[in-house]
Amino acid sequence: MKIILLGAPGAGKGTQAVKIAAKYGVAHISTGDLLRKNIKDCTELGKKAKEFMDGGRLVPDGLVVALVKDAVSAVENVLFDGFPRTIEQARAVDGFAAVDKVINLRIDESLLMNRLTGRRVCNDCAAVTHVSLLNGAGKCQVCGGVLQQRADDNEVTVKSRLDIYCKQTAPLIEYYEKQGKLIDIDAGRESDEVFKDIERVLDK
Numbered sequence: 001m002k003i004i005l006l007g008a009p010g011a012g013k014g015t016q017a018v019k020i021a022a023k024y025g026v027a028h029i030s031t032g033d034l035l036r037k038n039i040k041d042c043t044e045l046g047k048k049a050k051e052f053m054d055g056g057r058l059v060p061d062g063l064v065v066a067l068v069k070d071a072v073s074a075v076e077n078v079l080f081d082g083f084p085r086t087i088e089q090a091r092a093v094d095g096f097a098a099v100d101k102v103i104n105l106r107i108d109e110s111l112l113m114n115r116l117t118g119r120r121v122c123n124d125c126a127a128v129t130h131v132s133l134l135n136g137a138g139k140c141q142v143c144g145g146v147l148q149q150r151a152d153d154n155e156v157t158v159k160s161r162l163d164i165y166c167k168q169t170a171p172l173i174e175y176y177e178k179q180g181k182l183i184d185i186d187a188g189r190e191s192d193e194v195f196k197d198i199e200r201v202l203d204k
Ligand code: ADP
Pocket: 008, 009, 010, 013, 031, 032, 033, 035, 052, 053, 054, 056, 057, 058, 059, 060, 061, 064, 081, 082, 083, 084, 085, 089, 152, 161
């Protein structure tokens, strides 16, 4: 099974992807995570990707496609999170993976700025949370680790990411609708509610 998770930044792709991978045993391929790992490890790719990511722009298609191709070469069941993000990338996927379902996490744009600027990620276990859930505590509620804000979760960069989503990624909704693979899910709710709908789709 090959699944794509589509949705704006802040729609909850990462949160749902972790749940899906745990329940269905698919390999979770997040281009954002792979790119951040490359930045942390100071690879050539990481050096190239960093300026694009910090500016809230997309990393060039060629770099991202090569990264994903490499990551999926050995796996049968896979969940793409944050990829493809352009029509060009989607065409590339058509050439190397037979996608079964595309789950589109639909959400009102007005919710996204708060979700993203309030997002905090644990340095130790990578759990994702929101400042509104922390009651002033600055520690990870899963492992007690130190929480950090992602470099691109500030207001200026978020605006640019949302703008790029509308222009470059939203057209993929129609692209996959035409292929008969798109399934819409209301992502403006609690993450457990959203996951229940995803389970219904994947259990079919
Ligand atoms: P979000 O979906 O919240 O924006 P991600 O972690 O998926 O977070 O992506 C963070 C950044 O990584 C993007 O703003 C972009 O710069 C880069 N990136 C991730 N996936 C892709 C992709 N498929 N194509 C180009 N750039 C990407």
